[in-house]
Amino acid sequence: MTNGWSLIRIATILVYLFLFAPVAVVILLAFNANQFGSFPIEGFSLRWFDSLLHNDAIVRAFKTSLLLGILTSAISTTIGTMAAVAMVRYDFPGKKAISSLLIAPILIPEVVLAVALLLFLQFLALPKSFGLLLMGHVVFTLPFVLLVVQARLVSIRRDVEEAAMSLGATPIQTFFEITLPLMLPAVMAGMLFSFTISFDDITGTLFWKPGGVETVPTQIFAMLRNSISPEINALGAVMVIFTVAMPLVATAIARRVSAARIKASKAK
Protein backbone atom coordinates (compact mmCIF):
# COMPACT_ATOMS: atom_id res chain seq x y z
CA MET A 1 0.00 0.00 0.00
CA THR A 2 2.62 2.53 1.09
CA ASN A 3 4.81 1.37 -1.78
CA GLY A 4 2.01 1.92 -4.28
CA TRP A 5 1.52 5.46 -3.03
CA SER A 6 5.19 6.36 -3.06
CA LEU A 7 5.41 5.06 -6.63
CA ILE A 8 2.59 7.37 -7.62
CA ARG A 9 4.27 10.19 -5.77
CA ILE A 10 7.54 9.63 -7.59
CA ALA A 11 5.78 9.34 -10.94
CA THR A 12 3.94 12.60 -10.30
CA ILE A 13 7.11 14.42 -9.37
CA LEU A 14 8.85 13.12 -12.47
CA VAL A 15 6.00 14.20 -14.72
CA TYR A 16 6.08 17.71 -13.28
CA LEU A 17 9.86 17.82 -13.59
CA PHE A 18 9.57 16.78 -17.19
CA LEU A 19 7.00 19.53 -17.80
CA PHE A 20 8.66 22.37 -15.96
CA ALA A 21 12.36 21.60 -16.14
CA PRO A 22 12.73 23.03 -19.66
CA VAL A 23 11.09 26.26 -18.54
CA ALA A 24 13.42 26.46 -15.56
CA VAL A 25 16.40 25.72 -17.78
CA VAL A 26 15.46 28.50 -20.18
CA ILE A 27 15.15 30.99 -17.35
CA LEU A 28 18.43 29.87 -15.77
CA LEU A 29 20.34 29.99 -19.03
CA ALA A 30 19.03 33.49 -19.65
CA PHE A 31 21.32 34.61 -16.84
CA ASN A 32 24.28 32.64 -18.12
CA ALA A 33 27.31 34.77 -18.87
CA ASN A 34 28.63 32.29 -21.42
CA GLN A 35 27.75 32.54 -25.09
CA PHE A 36 26.96 28.84 -25.32
CA GLY A 37 24.22 27.42 -23.17
CA SER A 38 25.59 24.64 -21.04
CA PHE A 39 25.56 23.50 -17.44
CA PRO A 40 26.95 24.32 -15.02
CA ILE A 41 26.31 28.02 -15.58
CA GLU A 42 29.49 30.00 -15.89
CA GLY A 43 28.85 33.27 -14.12
CA PHE A 44 25.74 35.34 -13.66
CA SER A 45 24.96 38.10 -16.10
CA LEU A 46 22.17 40.30 -17.41
CA ARG A 47 23.92 40.94 -20.71
CA TRP A 48 21.40 38.96 -22.76
CA PHE A 49 18.56 41.02 -21.38
CA ASP A 50 20.54 44.12 -22.22
CA SER A 51 21.14 42.93 -25.77
CA LEU A 52 17.41 42.15 -26.05
CA LEU A 53 16.64 45.78 -25.35
CA HIS A 54 19.02 46.80 -28.11
CA ASN A 55 17.70 44.32 -30.65
CA ASP A 56 15.36 46.39 -32.82
CA ALA A 57 13.57 43.38 -34.29
CA ILE A 58 12.74 42.02 -30.86
CA VAL A 59 11.62 45.36 -29.46
CA ARG A 60 9.43 45.86 -32.52
CA ALA A 61 7.99 42.34 -32.15
CA PHE A 62 7.32 42.99 -28.50
CA LYS A 63 5.48 46.20 -29.30
CA THR A 64 3.47 44.43 -32.00
CA SER A 65 2.55 41.63 -29.60
CA LEU A 66 1.59 44.08 -26.90
CA LEU A 67 -0.58 46.16 -29.24
CA LEU A 68 -2.13 43.04 -30.74
CA GLY A 69 -2.80 41.57 -27.30
CA ILE A 70 -4.36 44.76 -25.95
CA LEU A 71 -6.57 45.30 -29.00
CA THR A 72 -7.55 41.63 -29.10
CA SER A 73 -8.51 41.57 -25.45
CA ALA A 74 -10.39 44.87 -25.69
CA ILE A 75 -12.41 43.79 -28.74
CA SER A 76 -12.92 40.19 -27.59
CA THR A 77 -14.01 41.25 -24.14
CA THR A 78 -16.48 43.79 -25.47
CA ILE A 79 -18.04 41.48 -28.03
CA GLY A 80 -17.82 38.44 -25.77
CA THR A 81 -19.52 40.22 -22.89
CA MET A 82 -22.30 41.52 -25.09
CA ALA A 83 -22.76 38.06 -26.60
CA ALA A 84 -22.89 36.52 -23.12
CA VAL A 85 -25.59 38.98 -22.06
CA ALA A 86 -27.59 38.15 -25.18
CA MET A 87 -27.19 34.40 -24.64
CA VAL A 88 -28.15 34.45 -20.98
CA ARG A 89 -30.73 37.23 -20.78
CA TYR A 90 -32.58 37.12 -24.08
CA ASP A 91 -34.35 34.64 -26.28
CA PHE A 92 -34.07 34.95 -30.01
CA PRO A 93 -34.35 32.62 -32.99
CA GLY A 94 -31.18 30.70 -33.82
CA LYS A 95 -29.73 31.26 -30.36
CA LYS A 96 -28.34 27.75 -30.05
CA ALA A 97 -26.76 27.85 -33.51
CA ILE A 98 -25.10 31.20 -32.81
CA SER A 99 -23.87 29.97 -29.48
CA SER A 100 -22.23 26.88 -31.02
CA LEU A 101 -20.80 29.03 -33.77
CA LEU A 102 -19.16 31.38 -31.29
CA ILE A 103 -17.72 28.49 -29.26
CA ALA A 104 -16.55 26.59 -32.37
CA PRO A 105 -13.09 28.21 -32.67
CA ILE A 106 -11.84 26.40 -29.57
CA LEU A 107 -13.19 23.07 -30.80
CA ILE A 108 -11.72 23.34 -34.31
CA PRO A 109 -7.96 22.70 -34.62
CA GLU A 110 -6.20 26.03 -34.85
CA VAL A 111 -4.47 25.17 -38.12
CA VAL A 112 -7.83 24.52 -39.76
CA LEU A 113 -9.15 27.82 -38.52
CA ALA A 114 -6.01 29.58 -39.68
CA VAL A 115 -6.13 28.11 -43.16
CA ALA A 116 -9.88 28.71 -43.46
CA LEU A 117 -9.57 32.39 -42.64
CA LEU A 118 -6.66 32.74 -45.06
CA LEU A 119 -8.56 31.02 -47.87
CA PHE A 120 -11.58 33.19 -47.18
CA LEU A 121 -9.37 36.25 -47.51
CA GLN A 122 -7.97 34.98 -50.78
CA PHE A 123 -11.52 34.38 -51.98
CA LEU A 124 -12.27 38.02 -51.24
CA ALA A 125 -9.00 38.98 -52.92
CA LEU A 126 -7.89 40.96 -49.88
CA PRO A 127 -4.26 41.22 -48.83
CA LYS A 128 -3.00 40.07 -45.43
CA SER A 129 -2.91 42.88 -42.94
CA PHE A 130 -2.61 43.69 -39.28
CA GLY A 131 -6.41 44.02 -39.27
CA LEU A 132 -6.79 40.45 -40.44
CA LEU A 133 -4.36 39.23 -37.80
CA LEU A 134 -6.34 41.08 -35.17
CA MET A 135 -9.58 39.62 -36.52
CA GLY A 136 -8.13 36.13 -36.35
CA HIS A 137 -7.06 36.62 -32.76
CA VAL A 138 -10.47 38.00 -31.83
CA VAL A 139 -12.26 35.01 -33.37
CA PHE A 140 -9.89 32.71 -31.56
CA THR A 141 -10.13 34.33 -28.11
CA LEU A 142 -13.84 35.20 -28.18
CA PRO A 143 -15.03 31.78 -26.91
CA PHE A 144 -12.95 32.11 -23.76
CA VAL A 145 -14.49 35.44 -22.85
CA LEU A 146 -17.95 34.22 -23.77
CA LEU A 147 -17.72 31.07 -21.66
CA VAL A 148 -16.27 32.77 -18.60
CA VAL A 149 -18.69 35.71 -18.63
CA GLN A 150 -21.68 33.50 -19.42
CA ALA A 151 -20.92 31.27 -16.44
CA ARG A 152 -20.82 34.27 -14.15
CA LEU A 153 -23.90 35.93 -15.59
CA VAL A 154 -26.01 32.83 -15.03
CA SER A 155 -25.37 33.20 -11.31
CA ILE A 156 -26.44 36.85 -11.23
CA ARG A 157 -30.10 36.84 -10.35
CA ARG A 158 -32.42 38.49 -12.82
CA ASP A 159 -34.45 40.07 -10.01
CA VAL A 160 -31.52 42.30 -9.03
CA GLU A 161 -31.72 43.89 -12.48
CA GLU A 162 -35.50 44.02 -12.31
CA ALA A 163 -35.25 45.78 -8.96
CA ALA A 164 -32.94 48.39 -10.48
CA MET A 165 -35.33 49.03 -13.35
CA SER A 166 -38.32 49.25 -11.03
CA LEU A 167 -36.44 52.01 -9.20
CA GLY A 168 -36.14 54.03 -12.38
CA ALA A 169 -32.92 52.90 -14.05
CA THR A 170 -33.17 52.35 -17.80
CA PRO A 171 -31.97 48.98 -19.12
CA ILE A 172 -28.65 50.58 -20.12
CA GLN A 173 -28.18 52.29 -16.77
CA THR A 174 -29.04 48.98 -15.12
CA PHE A 175 -26.35 47.24 -17.13
CA PHE A 176 -23.63 49.69 -16.15
CA GLU A 177 -24.76 50.20 -12.55
CA ILE A 178 -25.66 46.63 -11.63
CA THR A 179 -24.91 43.89 -14.13
CA LEU A 180 -21.44 44.96 -15.23
CA PRO A 181 -20.04 45.58 -11.73
CA LEU A 182 -21.39 42.21 -10.62
CA MET A 183 -19.81 40.33 -13.50
CA LEU A 184 -16.63 42.41 -13.54
CA PRO A 185 -14.41 39.63 -12.11
CA ALA A 186 -15.43 37.38 -14.99
CA VAL A 187 -14.99 40.18 -17.53
CA MET A 188 -11.50 40.86 -16.19
CA ALA A 189 -10.68 37.16 -16.28
CA GLY A 190 -11.89 37.00 -19.87
CA MET A 191 -9.75 40.00 -20.72
CA LEU A 192 -6.66 38.38 -19.19
CA PHE A 193 -7.36 35.12 -20.95
CA SER A 194 -7.70 36.74 -24.33
CA PHE A 195 -4.60 38.86 -23.80
CA THR A 196 -2.36 35.95 -22.81
CA ILE A 197 -3.75 33.69 -25.52
CA SER A 198 -3.18 36.36 -28.13
CA PHE A 199 0.27 37.17 -26.74
CA ASP A 200 1.32 33.51 -26.85
CA ASP A 201 -0.28 32.46 -30.09
CA ILE A 202 1.93 31.22 -32.89
CA THR A 203 0.02 28.84 -35.18
CA GLY A 204 -2.64 31.26 -36.35
CA THR A 205 -0.27 34.19 -36.25
CA LEU A 206 2.18 32.46 -38.63
CA PHE A 207 -0.61 32.08 -41.19
CA TRP A 208 -2.20 35.48 -40.78
CA LYS A 209 0.63 37.93 -40.21
CA PRO A 210 1.48 40.18 -43.12
CA GLY A 211 5.05 40.11 -44.41
CA GLY A 212 7.51 42.00 -42.24
CA VAL A 213 5.33 41.95 -39.15
CA GLU A 214 6.54 39.74 -36.34
CA THR A 215 5.07 39.05 -32.92
CA VAL A 216 7.23 37.81 -30.08
CA PRO A 217 6.45 34.11 -30.68
CA THR A 218 7.02 34.33 -34.43
CA GLN A 219 10.19 36.33 -33.81
CA ILE A 220 11.52 33.62 -31.50
CA PHE A 221 10.52 31.02 -34.06
CA ALA A 222 12.39 32.89 -36.80
CA MET A 223 15.48 33.34 -34.63
CA LEU A 224 15.49 29.64 -33.72
CA ARG A 225 15.74 28.73 -37.38
CA ASN A 226 19.09 30.46 -37.61
CA SER A 227 20.77 29.64 -34.36
CA ILE A 228 20.11 29.14 -30.70
CA SER A 229 21.21 32.45 -29.35
CA PRO A 230 21.19 33.13 -25.63
CA GLU A 231 19.02 36.14 -26.40
CA ILE A 232 16.21 33.71 -27.04
CA ASN A 233 16.58 32.37 -23.53
CA ALA A 234 16.29 35.88 -22.19
CA LEU A 235 13.27 36.57 -24.37
CA GLY A 236 11.72 33.28 -23.25
CA ALA A 237 12.30 34.23 -19.65
CA VAL A 238 10.60 37.58 -20.21
CA MET A 239 7.65 35.85 -21.86
CA VAL A 240 7.31 33.35 -19.03
CA ILE A 241 7.53 35.99 -16.32
CA PHE A 242 5.16 38.26 -18.19
CA THR A 243 2.42 35.70 -18.76
CA VAL A 244 2.70 34.15 -15.32
CA ALA A 245 3.00 37.40 -13.41
CA MET A 246 0.13 39.20 -15.08
CA PRO A 247 -2.71 36.96 -13.82
CA LEU A 248 -1.07 36.80 -10.39
CA VAL A 249 -0.83 40.57 -10.15
CA ALA A 250 -4.39 40.94 -11.40
CA THR A 251 -5.70 38.50 -8.79
CA ALA A 252 -3.72 40.24 -6.06
CA ILE A 253 -5.18 43.60 -7.07
CA ALA A 254 -8.69 42.16 -7.13
CA ARG A 255 -8.18 40.70 -3.64
CA ARG A 256 -6.79 43.93 -2.32
CA VAL A 257 -9.73 45.90 -3.69
CA SER A 258 -12.41 43.66 -2.23
CA ALA A 259 -10.57 43.37 1.09
CA ALA A 260 -10.32 47.15 1.30
CA ARG A 261 -14.01 47.42 0.58
CA ILE A 262 -14.98 45.03 3.35
CA LYS A 263 -12.53 46.66 5.75
CA ALA A 264 -13.95 50.08 4.99
CA SER A 265 -17.45 48.89 5.76
CA LYS A 266 -16.41 47.13 8.95
CA ALA A 267 -14.46 50.10 10.25
CA LYS A 268 -17.61 52.16 10.52
Next chain:
Amino acid sequence: MAERQHAVELRNVVKRYGEFTAVKKMDLTVPENSFVTFLGPSGCGKTTTLRMIAGLTDITEGDLVIRDRRVNDLPIHKRNLGLVFQNYALFPHKTIFDNIAFGLKYRNVNKADIAQKVKSALDLVQLPHVADRYPNQLSGGQQQRIALARAIVIEPDVLLLDEPLSALDANLREEMRVELKRIQRELGVATIFVTHDQSEALAMSDKLVVMKDGIVEQEGQPEDVYNNPSSAFVADFLGHSNIFAGTLAEPSGETAPVQLEGGTTLKTTIHQIERVNRQQNIRAVIRAEKIMVSTNQNPTSNDSTSIPGRIKTVDYLGQMARYFITAEGQDWQVINPIDQHPFGEGADIFMHIPARNCVLLPGHHD
Protein backbone atom coordinates in the same frame (compact mmCIF):
# COMPACT_ATOMS: atom_id res chain seq x y z
CA MET B 1 -61.25 67.09 -9.72
CA ALA B 2 -62.94 63.95 -8.59
CA GLU B 3 -61.28 61.89 -5.93
CA ARG B 4 -59.47 59.01 -7.51
CA GLN B 5 -60.65 55.66 -6.24
CA HIS B 6 -58.40 53.11 -7.79
CA ALA B 7 -54.63 52.94 -7.70
CA VAL B 8 -54.58 50.06 -10.15
CA GLU B 9 -57.20 48.77 -12.52
CA LEU B 10 -57.05 45.68 -14.71
CA ARG B 11 -59.58 45.56 -17.53
CA ASN B 12 -59.96 42.24 -19.31
CA VAL B 13 -56.28 41.56 -18.97
CA VAL B 14 -55.06 38.41 -20.71
CA LYS B 15 -51.61 36.88 -20.75
CA ARG B 16 -50.78 34.14 -23.22
CA TYR B 17 -47.53 32.26 -23.67
CA GLY B 18 -47.94 30.66 -27.07
CA GLU B 19 -50.83 28.24 -26.67
CA PHE B 20 -50.91 28.52 -22.91
CA THR B 21 -53.08 31.19 -21.29
CA ALA B 22 -51.60 32.14 -17.93
CA VAL B 23 -54.14 34.84 -17.08
CA LYS B 24 -57.67 34.78 -18.48
CA LYS B 25 -59.73 37.97 -18.82
CA MET B 26 -58.85 39.42 -15.48
CA ASP B 27 -60.86 42.34 -14.13
CA LEU B 28 -59.66 43.82 -10.91
CA THR B 29 -59.39 47.06 -9.00
CA VAL B 30 -56.96 47.96 -6.29
CA PRO B 31 -58.36 50.86 -4.25
CA GLU B 32 -56.03 53.64 -3.08
CA ASN B 33 -54.48 53.01 0.35
CA SER B 34 -55.62 49.40 0.38
CA PHE B 35 -53.76 46.17 0.86
CA VAL B 36 -54.79 43.64 -1.77
CA THR B 37 -53.54 40.07 -1.74
CA PHE B 38 -53.36 37.64 -4.65
CA LEU B 39 -53.66 34.19 -3.16
CA GLY B 40 -53.45 30.90 -4.97
CA PRO B 41 -51.44 27.77 -5.57
CA SER B 42 -48.34 27.94 -7.76
CA GLY B 43 -49.22 28.31 -11.41
CA CYS B 44 -52.47 30.15 -10.73
CA GLY B 45 -51.25 33.31 -12.48
CA LYS B 46 -50.80 35.50 -9.41
CA THR B 47 -47.12 36.21 -10.03
CA THR B 48 -47.72 36.70 -13.76
CA THR B 49 -50.37 39.28 -12.93
CA LEU B 50 -48.02 41.07 -10.54
CA ARG B 51 -45.28 41.06 -13.18
CA MET B 52 -47.68 42.53 -15.73
CA ILE B 53 -48.55 45.33 -13.33
CA ALA B 54 -44.86 45.88 -12.66
CA GLY B 55 -44.05 46.00 -16.36
CA LEU B 56 -41.78 42.98 -16.25
CA THR B 57 -44.09 40.97 -18.49
CA ASP B 58 -46.00 42.15 -21.56
CA ILE B 59 -49.77 42.17 -21.52
CA THR B 60 -51.31 40.17 -24.37
CA GLU B 61 -54.75 41.77 -24.25
CA GLY B 62 -56.68 44.24 -22.16
CA ASP B 63 -55.79 47.45 -20.33
CA LEU B 64 -53.70 48.11 -17.31
CA VAL B 65 -54.46 51.45 -15.67
CA ILE B 66 -52.35 52.90 -12.88
CA ARG B 67 -53.66 56.13 -11.37
CA ASP B 68 -55.96 56.86 -14.31
CA ARG B 69 -53.24 56.34 -16.88
CA ARG B 70 -53.10 53.40 -19.26
CA VAL B 71 -49.60 52.04 -18.82
CA ASN B 72 -49.55 48.92 -21.03
CA ASP B 73 -46.72 50.31 -23.11
CA LEU B 74 -44.91 52.21 -20.40
CA PRO B 75 -41.60 50.51 -19.57
CA ILE B 76 -40.99 49.48 -15.99
CA HIS B 77 -38.50 52.24 -15.19
CA LYS B 78 -41.12 54.89 -15.92
CA ARG B 79 -43.91 53.37 -13.85
CA ASN B 80 -42.89 54.57 -10.39
CA LEU B 81 -43.54 51.33 -8.58
CA GLY B 82 -42.01 49.84 -5.47
CA LEU B 83 -41.09 46.23 -6.01
CA VAL B 84 -40.04 43.74 -3.33
CA PHE B 85 -38.90 40.25 -4.26
CA GLN B 86 -38.86 36.95 -2.45
CA ASN B 87 -35.06 36.86 -2.44
CA TYR B 88 -34.64 40.53 -1.48
CA ALA B 89 -32.69 41.34 -4.67
CA LEU B 90 -30.49 43.88 -2.93
CA PHE B 91 -27.48 45.09 -4.91
CA PRO B 92 -24.67 43.05 -3.37
CA HIS B 93 -21.92 45.45 -4.45
CA LYS B 94 -23.53 48.54 -2.96
CA THR B 95 -23.82 49.63 0.65
CA ILE B 96 -27.21 49.71 2.32
CA PHE B 97 -27.20 53.48 1.92
CA ASP B 98 -26.49 53.22 -1.83
CA ASN B 99 -29.08 50.48 -2.18
CA ILE B 100 -31.80 52.67 -0.72
CA ALA B 101 -30.57 55.80 -2.47
CA PHE B 102 -30.54 54.03 -5.84
CA GLY B 103 -34.06 55.00 -6.89
CA LEU B 104 -33.63 58.58 -5.69
CA LYS B 105 -30.65 59.12 -8.00
CA TYR B 106 -32.97 58.82 -10.97
CA ARG B 107 -35.46 61.27 -9.52
CA ASN B 108 -33.31 64.38 -9.41
CA VAL B 109 -33.24 64.48 -5.64
CA ASN B 110 -30.34 66.53 -4.28
CA LYS B 111 -27.74 65.01 -2.01
CA ALA B 112 -28.96 66.45 1.26
CA ASP B 113 -32.49 65.28 0.57
CA ILE B 114 -31.26 61.82 -0.42
CA ALA B 115 -29.41 61.45 2.90
CA GLN B 116 -32.46 62.63 4.78
CA LYS B 117 -34.89 60.36 2.93
CA VAL B 118 -32.63 57.31 3.29
CA LYS B 119 -32.37 57.99 6.99
CA SER B 120 -36.12 58.20 7.48
CA ALA B 121 -36.64 55.04 5.40
CA LEU B 122 -34.15 53.21 7.62
CA ASP B 123 -35.94 54.52 10.69
CA LEU B 124 -39.25 53.34 9.29
CA VAL B 125 -37.96 49.77 8.91
CA GLN B 126 -36.26 50.06 12.32
CA LEU B 127 -32.71 49.54 11.11
CA PRO B 128 -31.21 52.99 11.65
CA HIS B 129 -27.55 51.93 12.00
CA VAL B 130 -26.81 49.76 9.00
CA ALA B 131 -26.31 52.39 6.27
CA ASP B 132 -22.61 51.65 5.81
CA ARG B 133 -22.87 47.88 5.65
CA TYR B 134 -23.15 45.59 2.68
CA PRO B 135 -26.20 43.36 2.13
CA ASN B 136 -24.30 40.13 2.91
CA GLN B 137 -23.53 41.47 6.36
CA LEU B 138 -27.24 41.49 7.27
CA SER B 139 -29.60 38.66 8.18
CA GLY B 140 -32.39 37.59 5.84
CA GLY B 141 -35.02 39.50 7.80
CA GLN B 142 -32.89 42.64 7.84
CA GLN B 143 -32.22 42.36 4.12
CA GLN B 144 -35.92 42.15 3.45
CA ARG B 145 -36.50 45.28 5.53
CA ILE B 146 -33.86 47.06 3.47
CA ALA B 147 -35.52 45.85 0.28
CA LEU B 148 -38.77 47.32 1.59
CA ALA B 149 -37.06 50.59 2.52
CA ARG B 150 -35.55 50.80 -0.96
CA ALA B 151 -38.97 50.28 -2.54
CA ILE B 152 -40.86 52.84 -0.44
CA VAL B 153 -38.25 55.60 -0.35
CA ILE B 154 -39.17 56.57 -3.90
CA GLU B 155 -42.77 57.13 -2.80
CA PRO B 156 -44.19 54.70 -5.34
CA ASP B 157 -47.72 54.87 -6.70
CA VAL B 158 -48.13 51.21 -5.91
CA LEU B 159 -46.13 48.81 -3.80
CA LEU B 160 -45.79 45.33 -5.29
CA LEU B 161 -44.70 42.50 -3.03
CA ASP B 162 -43.84 39.17 -4.59
CA GLU B 163 -43.92 36.57 -1.79
CA PRO B 164 -41.66 38.77 0.30
CA LEU B 165 -41.92 36.63 3.43
CA SER B 166 -41.49 33.19 1.90
CA ALA B 167 -37.72 33.06 2.29
CA LEU B 168 -37.84 33.89 6.00
CA ASP B 169 -38.16 31.34 8.77
CA ALA B 170 -41.48 30.89 10.57
CA ASN B 171 -41.07 33.17 13.61
CA LEU B 172 -39.48 35.96 11.65
CA ARG B 173 -42.18 35.67 9.04
CA GLU B 174 -44.92 36.44 11.55
CA GLU B 175 -42.97 39.34 12.96
CA MET B 176 -42.36 40.76 9.48
CA ARG B 177 -46.02 40.29 8.64
CA VAL B 178 -47.05 42.62 11.44
CA GLU B 179 -44.24 45.00 10.57
CA LEU B 180 -45.13 45.09 6.89
CA LYS B 181 -48.75 45.81 7.64
CA ARG B 182 -47.77 48.59 10.07
CA ILE B 183 -45.54 50.24 7.47
CA GLN B 184 -48.20 49.96 4.78
CA ARG B 185 -50.79 51.58 7.09
CA GLU B 186 -48.37 54.33 8.05
CA LEU B 187 -47.61 55.19 4.42
CA GLY B 188 -51.07 54.50 3.06
CA VAL B 189 -49.60 53.24 -0.19
CA ALA B 190 -51.75 50.93 -2.30
CA THR B 191 -50.16 47.53 -2.00
CA ILE B 192 -50.44 44.31 -3.95
CA PHE B 193 -49.13 41.29 -2.14
CA VAL B 194 -48.65 37.91 -3.78
CA THR B 195 -48.58 34.81 -1.62
CA HIS B 196 -49.51 31.17 -1.49
CA ASP B 197 -49.74 31.31 2.29
CA GLN B 198 -53.36 31.61 3.38
CA SER B 199 -52.61 32.79 6.90
CA GLU B 200 -50.55 35.71 5.53
CA ALA B 201 -53.33 36.49 3.12
CA LEU B 202 -56.08 36.41 5.74
CA ALA B 203 -54.11 38.37 8.32
CA MET B 204 -52.91 41.21 6.12
CA SER B 205 -55.43 41.92 3.40
CA ASP B 206 -58.12 44.53 3.05
CA LYS B 207 -59.13 42.66 -0.06
CA LEU B 208 -58.38 39.08 -0.87
CA VAL B 209 -58.24 37.81 -4.44
CA VAL B 210 -58.19 34.02 -4.69
CA MET B 211 -56.86 32.81 -8.04
CA LYS B 212 -56.77 29.46 -9.77
CA ASP B 213 -55.70 28.53 -13.31
CA GLY B 214 -55.48 32.16 -14.42
CA ILE B 215 -58.95 33.05 -13.17
CA VAL B 216 -60.11 35.03 -10.17
CA GLU B 217 -62.11 32.49 -8.21
CA GLN B 218 -63.33 34.93 -5.61
CA GLU B 219 -62.52 38.37 -4.28
CA GLY B 220 -63.68 40.22 -1.21
CA GLN B 221 -62.84 40.96 2.38
CA PRO B 222 -60.88 38.10 3.93
CA GLU B 223 -63.59 37.29 6.44
CA ASP B 224 -66.26 37.21 3.80
CA VAL B 225 -64.25 35.01 1.46
CA TYR B 226 -63.41 32.71 4.32
CA ASN B 227 -66.96 32.35 5.60
CA ASN B 228 -68.74 32.31 2.28
CA PRO B 229 -66.54 30.61 -0.27
CA SER B 230 -68.07 30.82 -3.72
CA SER B 231 -66.48 27.61 -4.98
CA ALA B 232 -65.28 24.28 -3.70
CA PHE B 233 -61.74 25.34 -4.59
CA VAL B 234 -61.86 28.42 -2.38
CA ALA B 235 -63.49 26.45 0.42
CA ASP B 236 -60.77 23.86 0.28
CA PHE B 237 -57.83 26.18 -0.33
CA LEU B 238 -58.62 28.45 2.61
CA GLY B 239 -58.53 26.20 5.63
CA HIS B 240 -59.93 22.70 5.70
CA SER B 241 -63.45 21.94 4.54
CA ASN B 242 -65.77 18.98 4.28
CA ILE B 243 -67.47 19.10 0.92
CA PHE B 244 -70.33 16.75 0.01
CA ALA B 245 -72.74 16.62 -2.89
CA GLY B 246 -76.35 16.64 -1.84
CA THR B 247 -79.92 17.63 -2.56
CA LEU B 248 -82.00 20.37 -1.02
CA ALA B 249 -85.48 19.80 0.40
CA GLU B 250 -88.27 22.35 0.99
CA PRO B 251 -87.43 24.82 3.72
CA SER B 252 -89.42 24.91 6.90
CA GLY B 253 -89.17 28.17 8.79
CA GLU B 254 -85.67 29.58 8.94
CA THR B 255 -83.89 26.34 8.02
CA ALA B 256 -84.05 23.66 5.37
CA PRO B 257 -82.84 20.07 5.39
CA VAL B 258 -79.99 19.04 3.08
CA GLN B 259 -79.70 15.39 2.16
CA LEU B 260 -76.03 14.50 1.64
CA GLU B 261 -74.94 11.76 -0.73
CA GLY B 262 -74.10 9.23 1.96
CA GLY B 263 -77.53 9.59 3.57
CA THR B 264 -76.69 12.11 6.26
CA THR B 265 -79.15 14.95 6.69
CA LEU B 266 -78.00 18.44 7.73
CA LYS B 267 -79.78 21.72 8.26
CA THR B 268 -78.91 24.88 6.41
CA THR B 269 -80.27 28.44 6.46
CA ILE B 270 -82.65 30.25 4.15
CA HIS B 271 -79.82 32.66 3.34
CA GLN B 272 -77.74 29.78 1.96
CA ILE B 273 -80.64 28.55 -0.11
CA GLU B 274 -80.94 32.00 -1.67
CA ARG B 275 -77.23 31.87 -2.50
CA VAL B 276 -77.75 28.85 -4.78
CA ASN B 277 -81.02 30.21 -6.21
CA ARG B 278 -83.03 27.41 -4.67
CA GLN B 279 -81.31 24.92 -6.91
CA GLN B 280 -81.98 21.31 -5.97
CA ASN B 281 -78.59 19.76 -6.58
CA ILE B 282 -76.04 21.43 -4.39
CA ARG B 283 -72.82 20.86 -2.61
CA ALA B 284 -72.59 21.45 1.10
CA VAL B 285 -69.39 22.92 2.53
CA ILE B 286 -68.79 22.55 6.25
CA ARG B 287 -65.52 24.03 7.55
CA ALA B 288 -63.50 21.69 9.75
CA GLU B 289 -63.33 24.16 12.63
CA LYS B 290 -67.05 24.97 12.49
CA ILE B 291 -68.11 21.54 13.64
CA MET B 292 -68.15 20.89 17.37
CA VAL B 293 -67.19 17.46 18.62
CA SER B 294 -68.54 16.27 21.94
CA THR B 295 -69.62 13.11 23.73
CA ASN B 296 -72.98 14.75 24.40
CA GLN B 297 -75.72 13.80 21.96
CA ASN B 298 -77.95 16.84 22.58
CA PRO B 299 -77.71 19.51 19.89
CA THR B 300 -76.13 22.79 21.01
CA SER B 301 -79.10 24.72 19.66
CA ASN B 302 -82.34 23.74 17.98
CA ASP B 303 -81.15 24.61 14.47
CA SER B 304 -78.06 22.44 14.71
CA THR B 305 -77.68 18.83 13.65
CA SER B 306 -75.99 16.06 15.64
CA ILE B 307 -74.34 13.22 13.80
CA PRO B 308 -72.91 10.21 15.62
CA GLY B 309 -69.43 9.17 14.51
CA ARG B 310 -66.21 7.53 15.50
CA ILE B 311 -62.76 9.10 15.61
CA LYS B 312 -60.35 7.28 13.32
CA THR B 313 -57.20 9.37 13.68
CA VAL B 314 -56.13 12.29 15.84
CA ASP B 315 -53.64 14.89 14.69
CA TYR B 316 -52.42 16.65 17.82
CA LEU B 317 -51.51 20.31 17.15
CA GLY B 318 -50.98 21.72 20.63
CA GLN B 319 -53.89 23.98 21.44
CA MET B 320 -55.89 22.35 18.64
CA ALA B 321 -56.52 18.83 17.43
CA ARG B 322 -57.54 17.68 14.01
CA TYR B 323 -59.86 14.66 14.06
CA PHE B 324 -60.54 12.35 11.17
CA ILE B 325 -64.01 10.97 11.79
CA THR B 326 -66.20 8.36 10.15
CA ALA B 327 -69.89 9.18 10.46
CA GLU B 328 -72.71 7.41 8.65
CA GLY B 329 -70.31 5.99 6.11
CA GLN B 330 -68.67 9.35 5.26
CA ASP B 331 -65.24 10.65 6.15
CA TRP B 332 -65.11 14.01 7.90
CA GLN B 333 -62.40 16.16 9.31
CA VAL B 334 -62.86 18.44 12.28
CA ILE B 335 -60.49 20.91 13.94
CA ASN B 336 -61.41 21.72 17.55
CA PRO B 337 -59.71 23.44 20.45
CA ILE B 338 -58.55 20.96 23.04
CA ASP B 339 -60.18 21.07 26.45
CA GLN B 340 -57.48 19.47 28.63
CA HIS B 341 -57.15 16.25 26.58
CA PRO B 342 -58.04 15.53 22.97
CA PHE B 343 -60.53 12.76 22.25
CA GLY B 344 -58.80 9.40 21.78
CA GLU B 345 -58.70 7.34 18.62
CA GLY B 346 -61.68 5.01 18.39
CA ALA B 347 -63.82 7.23 20.63
CA ASP B 348 -67.55 7.42 19.82
CA ILE B 349 -68.57 11.07 19.58
CA PHE B 350 -71.20 13.39 18.14
CA MET B 351 -70.56 16.12 15.62
CA HIS B 352 -72.71 19.22 16.12
CA ILE B 353 -73.21 21.34 13.04
CA PRO B 354 -75.21 24.60 13.34
CA ALA B 355 -77.34 25.38 10.27
CA ARG B 356 -75.47 28.68 9.56
CA ASN B 357 -72.20 26.71 9.23
CA CYS B 358 -73.53 24.61 6.38
CA VAL B 359 -72.56 26.69 3.32
CA LEU B 360 -74.13 25.77 -0.01
CA LEU B 361 -72.56 25.84 -3.46
CA PRO B 362 -74.25 25.09 -6.78
CA GLY B 363 -74.04 21.41 -7.60
CA HIS B 364 -72.48 20.67 -10.94
CA HIS B 365 -69.80 22.68 -12.59
CA ASP B 366 -66.23 23.22 -11.36
